[in-house]
Amino acid sequence: MAIWLVVTSLNWVDPLFLPSPIAVWAAFLEILRDGYKGSSLAFHIYQSMYRLLVALLLAIVTAVPLGMLSGVSSKVRAALDPWIEFYRPLPPLAYYTLLVIWLGIENASKIALLFLAAFAPLFIAVISGVQRIPQDRINGARSLGASNWQIFIYVVFPSCLPELFTGLRTAIGVTYSTLVAAEMVAAVSGIGWMVLDASKFLRSDVIFVGIIIMGIIAVLIDACIRWVQHSQIPWIGHDS
Structure with missing residues (x-):
């Protein structure tokens, strides 16, 4: 912040390329007061967070059970893994044009894109967590009379929670960057769209x-995930 303030105060860089902190703060107050292009700042943030959270919830309710099944069943893994490994390395914007053609430019195509971006890292993390469960833990539960369903719910799921949260944090990072790209390509609201629209008018502030x-x-989203992680699975980082 100090370097930024000094550089802009001495006019070492054209304000078009690097606006001063004061100009940025003034632009923030202006948008907070008047909104941007007819919509309030809260509305743009809401649109971005709505797309993000819906996609993440869809990814969690699908990737977690499918990842657990793939971790315990080689047949399920053999059926799903090739498809995920095929699309996972692809740049999201490469197939986003297809999603726009199929689903339109509204939220449906964006949520679908974000879902695909979040699904792969979460799915892979859950598989890794399941495969790292000691077999003795499962055998011990079975010897006490636990059914396969009880083992799945009370042993497998809690045991893979550390990897699940790690995968969730990774998925959020990937999904968040994809969200900005999606809003920059086809959107009329959202923080990413606001940045792109401002660039057309050289509003660097x-x-x-x-x-x-x-x-x-x-940062706030990641902090919330880490807080839930530390509060719900405090045994992370301990051998016992």
Whole structure:
């Protein structure tokens, strides 16, 4: 912040390329007061978070059970793994155009894109967590009379929670960056769209406002995930 303030105060860089912190703060207050292009700042943030959270919830309710099944069943893994490994390395924007053609430019195509971005890392993390469960733990539960369903719910699922949260944090990072790209390609609302629209008019102060807001939101989301992780699975990092 100090370097930024000094550089802009001494006009070492054209304000078009690097606006001053004061200009960025003024742009933030302006958007907070008047909104941007007819919509409030809260509405743009809400649109981005709605797309993100819906896609993440869909990924969690599908990737977690499918990952657990794939971890315990080689047949399920053989059926799903080739498809996931095929699309996982692809840049999201490469197939986003198809999703826009199929689902339109509204939220459906964006949520589908974000879902695909979140599904793969979460699915792989859950499989890794299941495969690392000691066989003695499962055998011990079975010897006490636990059924396969009880083992699945009370042994397999809690045991893979550390990897699940790690995969969730990775999925959020990938999904968040994909969200910005999706809003920059086809959208009329959202923080990513606001940044792209401001770039068309060389409003670098608004661009900085959008980038800072996106960064702060990303930090807050990750902090919430880490808080839940530490509160619900405190045994992470301990041998016992």
